[in-house]
Amino acid sequence: MNKKVLIVDDEPHIRMLIEQTLEDLEDEGVELLMAENGEQALQIIEKERPNLVFLDVMMPKMNGMEVCQKVKKELHLTEVYIILLTAKGQEVDRQKGLDMGADKYMTKPFDPDEMLAIAEEIINS
Amino acid sequence: MNQKSNSLWTRALKNVLQKDKESISLLAQSAALLKVDFLVVDATNRVLWGTVSKEHTYSVEIICDSLSLGIFKSTTKAGKYIFDLIKIFLSKEFEKKSIGKEVLSLYREINMIYDLSEMISEKIDTISIAEIALRESSQIIGSTHGLFLMYDPDEDKVTELASFGDNPNSQKNIKDQNEVLKALILRGSAAIVPENRIKDNLPIQHLKAVMYAPLKVKHRTLGMVILGHEEKKEFTAAELKLLTTITLQSASAIESAHLYQKGLKEANDREEAIREIHEVSQKFVPSEFLKSLGKDNITEVRLGDLVEREVTVVFADIREFTAVSEKMSPKENFLFVNAFNNKMGPIIRKNNGFILQYLGDGFMALFPKGSQNAITASVEMQKELHDYNTERKAKSRLPIKVGVGMQNGKLIMGITGDIKRLDAAIISDTVNTAARVEGLSKHYGTSILLTKECKDDLTHPDEFDFRYLGPVQLKGKQNSIDLYECINGDTELLFNHKLNTLSTFNEAMNLFFNKEFAMAAVTFQQIFKMNTDDQTSKLFLNKSAHLITQEIEENWKGVELMNTK
Numbered sequence: 001m002n003k004k005v006l007i008v009d010d011e012p013h014i015r016m017l018i019e020q021t022l023e024d025l026e027d028e029g030v031e032l033l034m035a036e037n038g039e040q041a042l043q044i045i046e047k048e049r050p051n052l053v054f055l056d057v058m059m060p061k062m063n064g065m066e067v068c069q070k071v072k073k074e075l076h077l078t079e080v081y082i083i084l085l086t087a088k089g090q091e092v093d094r095q096k097g098l099d100m101g102a103d104k105y106m107t108k109p110f111d112p113d114e115m116l117a118i119a120e121e122i123i124n125s
Numbered sequence: 126m127n128q129k130s131n132s133l134w135t136r137a138l139k140n141v142l143q144k145d146k147e148s149i150s151l152l153a154q155s156a157a158l159l160k161v162d163f164l165v166v167d168a169t170n171r172v173l174w175g176t177v178s179k180e181h182t183y184s185v186e187i188i189c190d191s192l193s194l195g196i197f198k199s200t201t202k203a204g205k206y207i208f209d210l211i212k213i214f215l216s217k218e219f220e221k222k223s224i225g226k227e228v229l230s231l232y233r234e235i236n237m238i239y240d241l242s243e244m245i246s247e248k249i250d251t252i253s254i255a256e257i258a259l260r261e262s263s264q265i266i267g268s269t270h271g272l273f274l275m276y277d278p279d280e281d282k283v284t285e286l287a288s289f290g291d292n293p294n295s296q297k298n299i300k301d302q303n304e305v306l307k308a309l310i311l312r313g314s315a316a317i318v319p320e321n322r323i324k325d326n327l328p329i330q331h332l333k334a335v336m337y338a339p340l341k342v343k344h345r346t347l348g349m350v351i352l353g354h355e356e357k358k359e360f361t362a363a364e365l366k367l368l369t370t371i372t373l374q375s376a377s378a379i380e381s382a383h384l385y386q387k388g389l390k391e392a393n394d395r396e397e398a399i400r401e402i403h404e405v406s407q408k409f410v411p412s413e414f415l416k417s418l419g420k421d422n423i424t425e426v427r428l429g430d431l432v433e434r435e436v437t438v439v440f441a442d443i444r445e446f447t448a449v450s451e452k453m454s455p456k457e458n459f460l461f462v463n464a465f466n467n468k469m470g471p472i473i474r475k476n477n478g479f480i481l482q483y484l485g486d487g488f489m490a491l492f493p494k495g496s497q498n499a500i501t502a503s504v505e506m507q508k509e510l511h512d513y514n515t516e517r518k519a520k521s522r523l524p525i526k527v528g529v530g531m532q533n534g535k536l537i538m539g540i541t542g543d544i545k546r547l548d549a550a551i552i553s554d555t556v557n558t559a560a561r562v563e564g565l566s567k568h569y570g571t572s573i574l575l576t577k578e579c580k581d582d583l584t585h586p587d588e589f590d591f592r593y594l595g596p597v598q599l600k601g602k603q604n605s606i607d608l609y610e611c612i613n614g615d616t617e618l619l620f621n622h623k624l625n626t627l628s629t630f631n632e633a634m635n636l637f638f639n640k641e642f643a644m645a646a647v648t649f650q651q652i653f654k655m656n657t658d659d660q661t662s663k664l665f666l667n668k669s670a671h672l673i674t675q676e677i678e679e680n681w682k683g684v685e686l687m688n689t690k
Contacts, residue, residue, distance in 0.1 A: 017232050020225040023136065026144070088239065109236040112229055 003123050004050035006033040008041040008067070009085070010059045014108070018054055021112040022119055030123055038062025045071055045080060052122050054115075055102075057086040057093060065093075065100050072101025081122050085110070133226065134189050135167060137218035141211060142173040148214040155207055163199040163207050189215065237265055238370055245378040249385050251275075255287035258350065258375040263289060266364045268352040270332055273375075274299065275340075275348035276310045283307055286348070290355075306349075313339045313346040315369045317360045323353075336360040338369040340376035347376055437499035437533045437579060438556050439478070440563035441469065441506065442487035444526035450486075452523075462486065465525070468513060469506055476502035487527075487563075489556070496533050496575070496582035500589060500611055503529045503573045507614030529573045529614070530563025532556075533582040558606070561599050565608065565687065569594055570660020572614045577607035589613050592623065592630055594661065595638065597685040605684045610661060622656035630662065637669055638683045645669040 005025065007018045015034050022032055033048060035041040039061050045053065053071075057064035064084055071077050083104040084097040094105050106115065141148045142165055152174075156163060164175035165187070173195070181198035185208055188194070194215075197208045241261045245254045255273035263271055270290030276283050283306045285299055292298075299306065315338035323335050332353035340347040350372050352360075443449065443465065450458045466483060473480055478492040478499065492499040507527065514524040536553030558576065566574035571594075580586060590612050596605040612623040623630070633648035646669035653662040 013228070016225060017229055020229045026139075088243075109232060109239050111236050111240075112233050 003028075003030045004033055004048055004052075005030055005119060005123070006035060006041065006044055006048070006050040006053045008035045008038070008053060008059070008064070009056040010036055011056075012036070014056070017112075018115070021115050024116065025119060025123065028123075038064065038067045041067050042070060045077065046075065049077065050080060052081045052083070052119060054083050054085055054106075057084055057097065065097060068097065068100040068102050083118070130190055131192055133222050134192055134194050134215075134219055137215055137222050138165075138167065138187070138194050138211075139173060140222075141214040141218050145214070145218065148218075152207060152210060152214075155210060159201075159203045159206060161199050161201050161204045161207060163197065163204050165195060165197050165211070167195040168193055187211070187215075189219070234265070234367055234370075237261060238374060241371060242374050242378070245375060246381075248378065249382050251379050251382050252286055254375055254378045254382060258371055259287050259289050262350065262352060262368055262371045266352060266360070266367060267354065267358070269355045270351075270353040272299075272351040273348070274306060274310070274351065275379075276307055276346070281307070283310065283348075290353070309337065310339060310346050310349045313341055315339060315365055315372075317362075317365055320357075331355065333357040334360055336365050336368060338365065338372040340372050340379065342376045342380045347379055350375070432539070433535060433537050434493060435495075435533070435535050436555070437492040437496045437531055437582065438536065438553075438559035439473075439490045439492065439499050439503060439529060439531045440484075440487065440560050441490070441503075441527055441529045442484070442563055444528055444567060446486035449523055449525065468509055472502050472505045472509060476505070478502055489560075491538075495584070496531065496579040497584045499531050499533075499579070500573070500575065500583065503531065504589070504611065504614045507572050511616055527572070528563055528566035530559055530561070530566050531573075531575045531579050532559035532562055533576070533579045534558070558599070561687075562606075562608070565597065568687075569608070569610065569664060571610040573611040575609050575611060577609065580609050590620075590624055590627065592627065592661065593634060595634065595683050595685065597687060599687050605682075616658075619656060619658050622659060626652045626655060626659075626662075633662075633665065637665060640672075640677055640681065642669040642672040646673065 005022060007015050007022075009015050009018070015036070019032055019034070022030075026032060033044055033050060035044050038059050041053070041055065042062065044050070045067075055064040055067060064086075068082050068084065071080055071082065078101075081104075082102045083106055084093075084102040085106050085108055086093055086097070088107045088109070097105055104118070106118075142152070143149070162175065162178070162180070164177060164181050165173045166177075167173055178200075180200050183199045183202050183204045185197045185205070186193055186195075187197055187208075189212075197204070197211065199205075199207060241257065244257050244261075248254050248257065259271040259273055262268070268290075270292060271288060272285060272292065272295065273287040274283050275286050283299055283303050285295060288295060315336070317336040320333060323332060332355055334354040334357065335351060336353075337349050337351040339349050350368065352368060354360075443462075450461070453461060462485070466480075466488065469488070470480060473490045476492065476498040477494045478490045480488050480490045482489045490499075490502070492502070506529065510525060510527055517524060532555050534553070534555035536555045562574050562576060566572070574594075580591065583589075592610040592612060594608040594610055596607050598605040612620055615623065629648060629652055633645050633652065636642075636645035636648060646666055649662045649666035649669060653659055653666055657663075
């Protein structure tokens with residue numbers, strides 16, 4: 001079965017940037033999925049069971065924290081690796097995010113090379 | 126370049142045929158409408174669409190930007206329409222990918238600049254800022270050499286703050302090229318240096334590629350950053366722009382670092398000034414006084430601070446100061462008092478005392494550790510004075526006499542005044558008494574006069590010699606106090622006289638208090654005759670003589686009534 005990575009962000013250009021960043025994964029047969037809000041993300045996660053989710057924190061309709069909590073604490077999809085994305089300077093949310101069950105935390109602007117390396121590592125583990 | 130666009134085209138083709146739902150569905154629909162079956166393989170012969178079949182008779186090579194991306198095959202010639210459609214999707218996808226790639230690389234820069242400003246904003250030393258700026262720029266902009274130069278307008282000198290790469294003689298070159306570099310810096314613009322001009326202008330002449338950008342803050346240029354490569358390469362405009370962004374960030378960080386250091390220096394200067402004020406103020410308000418209030422510093426003193434202590438208060442006063450000062454101009458007068466205080470101050474401090482107040486022709490000193498210190502200091506002061514008088518005598522000047530009076534007891538030291546004007550103050554009856562005792566020393570003709578409280582407070586009374594002078598009742602006081610004369614501060618001649626006649630003197634005093642005034646008078650007369658400087662004996666001689674003819678009350682105790690203050 002194909003590995004899947006879900007990118008969740010309400011800003012289209014950020015989705016595009018992450019997609020562009022993770023493009024190389026597609027060559028390895030990884031499928032990149034997109035969602036533009038929390039609700040949509042939750043539906044896709046339930047249906048597609050992605051291996052990895054890049055989840056923006058600040059979003060309309062159910063923010064990243066809530067999505068994370070639902071996935072990890074209610075649906076118990078612990079095998080879905082969730083990386084929370086938040087703007088630099090809002091690192092105070094870090095602990096809250098980790099409490100909600102997030103596996104990792106990254107800040108925006110992100111370092112594309114670092115993001116790709118992390119994604120590859122998680123996908124291949 | 127070709128390599129890059131090749132992979133971009135390949136990916137675009139893949140996306141059109143396998144990823145983009147819109148193009149996939151349109152291609153499938155068109156094929157159905159045209160009743161065509163088609164196959165696409167990439168340049169490596171990997172199937173991207175359809176299945177290999179011998180029925181695919183129509184075949185076209187997919188070429189974009191002169192690159193062969195693969196082969197399109199179809200069952201009929203009508204496949205040409207599908208092929209054209211693929212090419213349209215392909216060029217759109219390629220465009221999209223190119224923009225995406227460009228945006229990502231911009232984003233990478235933003236992230237780098239973000240990190241850079243975060244890193245350098247934490248730094249307050251300019252060298253760290255310069256090092257980080259060089260390290261980061263060399264990472265993003267391929268370069269083997271870098272120089273971070275600053276221009277100091279005060280010294281009209283360009284100096285290296287940081288560098289990387291092998292720059293032989295760079296220090297010397299910078300010095301030699303000072304004018305050229307200064308001109309480049311002051312011009313304040315960024316540029317890529319043409320290879321043939323590197324040799325003339327820059328301190329890194331062995332390099333094949335060089336560019337530089339100014340360190341600009343508002344309208345000033347602080348310096349410049351030069352990046353270079355030892356191999357032939359062309360720096361791009363984008364790289365120059367990136368370097369400029371980095372130098373802008375660095376310049377403002379350096380400016381803040383300068384401001385911070387300036388602020389720090391100012392704070393230090395202020396602290397130093399406060400410390401100096403404190404030192405000066407210590408001369409006005411003795412630190413012992415502050416310490417006794419539990420304060421380390423004058424700035425901590427608040428109105429109403431006070432402490433109660435048992436101390437010995439000493440008043441010293443230049444006798445007949447008016448007589449001495451009449452012969453002097455005001456300035457001479459002032460210098461004289463200063464000379465006097467300069468002699469006395471060290472003696473007081475040496476004996477654990479401090480001068481709380483200067484009183485024009487005298488001073489008031491406190492001895493927190495008690496009367497032994499006070500009396501030792503008083504004797505030393507008198508002896509110092511004798512030496513001083515010897516000097517004065519040699520210059521035909523009048524000798525100075527100083528009366529010392531002291532009292533031991535509790536006093537309250539505190540800060541009084543109002544919110545605008547604070548002063549160290551002593552509130553105590555002990556001070557009043559000490560001042561009165563000093564006044565009495567003139568009356569009794571003694572050089573050092575002390576109360577019984579003081580004498581009782583002495584830890585080693587045997588070190589000194591005393592004459593008991595009887596009780597005295599001060600004006601406005603209920604109780605009388607007993608007075609003693611310490612004779613050790615007298616001139617050698619007078620001291621020897623007083624010491625030799627001590628028992629006779631005590632005998633005379635006994636006669637006096639026993640109301641045997643005639644006998645007392647005779648005895649005092651004997652003593653006085655031996656040394657007419659013994660004013661005390663003369664006083665008691667006169668008193669005894671006076672009392673012989675007086676009617677004495679039953680309860681007469683010989684208390685001297687002082688009606689003046």
